[in-house]
Amino acid sequence: LLTKTPLAHKNPSVPDGHSSRGRNSPPNVAANNEWAPLRSVIIGRADNSCFPYEAPHMIEATMPARFHEAFKPANPFPPEIVRGAEEELENFALLLQSQGVNVFRPTKVDWLQTFGYTGAMPRDGLLVVGNTIIESCFAWKCRVDEMANSLGTLLSKLGADPSVKVVRAPRPPSPDTLYNGILEDPGSHEWAINNSRPAFDAADFMRFGSTIIGQLSNVTNMKGVEYIQHHVPSGYKIELLDVNDPHAMHIDATLLPLRQGLMVYNPLRVTEESLRRHAVFKAWELVSYPFVESVQTVEEAxxxxxxxxxxxxxxxxxxxxxxxxxxVEEQDHEFAKWLEGRGMVVLKAPFRNVHAIGGSFHCASVDLVRS
Ligand code: NVA
Incomplete structure (x- = not known):
């Protein structure tokens, strides 16, 4: 663990775009893949996180069965987990700062008061494509105000820079009919939402340069995909991957690009054949996750x-x-060693408490600038 020193950017503070940036200043927002050198990032905040409360059929479709009862209104995560998660996030932020990355943190929110979920998983709520930040049109009602509450100030500051485009999500219509009946898509999956309005979580999409690979899921529908395609800068194209996962919600435990030309994939959810259908992977080495057995049986410690x-x-x-x-999480020894064998330099950090709240390092971050 790094020693604790105050974070330089604990309270979000962004140069005021136009007035303070010279012609050659680095951009405030510029990212179009998952592996170029990270320069600027948002790291989530765990304080006051509560179990999300959603319609039972949505919880059944997306959450592990043994915990379904916890997904009820006004149910905070156990305090020791929230405390642990916040320490881990702060440590993660310090680690990134020590690597020369500019770190922004969300505003502290009382999620119990707002009937919301968390500030720890910003990846779900913001899709950065080039100079454009697109706020998710969340399917989950308890998340509709999440970005406004936790990152509204930062988004306003970033949006004041004329070189940056921030697309805020419209309010869902009232009444919201998204949960009225399930949707069958042509791939014969049945999802927990229909297609009555745009819905997506940004974490259902991954950037590979001008191609964005996405999935339909229990929180992302076709209108959501069309909405993103409409708002990305010209030249970017969304392609939908054929993913075999009835519980699908977020693509970032299915695909893991390590560098240009090398990607690890989850063989229980996608095949090499389905990936090769996308021209962007033509010259890529695609490697099936090497320790399926240990994930399935023991679930790494x-x-x-x-x-x-x-x-x-x-x-x-x-x-x-x-x-x-x-x-990489400090206890995921097997995977860390394998990554080192593929020429990666592994930095280890504790993150098990953040895991409890809903995600790992990718979920807990939003890259603003990769150069
Ligand atoms: N919902 C997926 C992705 C999480 C990042 C899973 O649980 O594997």
């Missing part, structure tokens, strides 16, 4: 902290810093 909201595939939800550096 969680240190006794339950993963309330995700599968054990969270092991793949790591953050690439560029120059072959990667941040």
């Amino acid at each position: 969680t240190g006794g902290v339950p993963r309330f909201m995700t599968s054990a595939w969270l092991v793949m939800n790591v953050l690439v810093l560029g120059h072959d550096k990667i941040v």
Whole structure:
């Protein structure tokens, strides 16, 4: 663990775009892949996180069965987990700062008061494509105000820079009919939402240069995909991957690009054949996650902290810093060693408490600038 010193950017503070940036200043927002050197990032905040409360059929479709009862109104996560998660996030932020990355943190929110979920998983709420930040049109009602509450100030500051485009999500219509009946898509999946209005979580999409690979899921529908396609800068194209996962919600435990030309994939959810259908992977080496057995049977040690909201595939939800550096959970020894064997430099950090709240290093971050 790094020693605790105050974070330089604990309270978000962004140069005021136009007036304070010279012609050659680095951009405030510029990222179009998952592996170029990371320069600027948002790291989530765990304080006051509460179990999300959603319609029972949504919880059944997306959350691990043994924890379904916890997903009720006004139910905070156990305080020791929230405390642990906040320490881990702060440590993660310090680690990134020590690597020369500019770090922004969300505003502290009382999620119990706002009937919300958390500030720890900003990846779900913001999709950065080039100079454009697109706020998710969340399907989950308890998340509709999440970005406004936790990152509204930062988004306003970033949006004041004329070189940056911030697309705020419209309010869902009232009444919101998204949960009225399930949707069958042509791939014969049945999802927990219909297509009555745009819905998506940004974490259902991954950037590979001008191609954005996404999935339909229990929180992302076709209108959501069309909405993103409409708002990305010209030249970017969304392609939908064929993913075999009825519980699908977020693609970042399914795909893990390590560097240009090398990607690890989850063989229980996608095949090499389905990936090769996308021209962007033509010259890529695609490697099936090497320790399927251990994920399925033992679930790599969680240190006794339950993963309330995700599968054990969270092991793949790591953050690439560029120059072959990667941040991996400190107890995921097997995977870390394998990554080192592929030429990656592994930085280890504790994150088991953040896992309990719903994600790992990729979920807990939003890259603003990768150069
Ligand atoms: N919902 C997926 C992705 C989490 C990042 C899972 O649990 O594997």
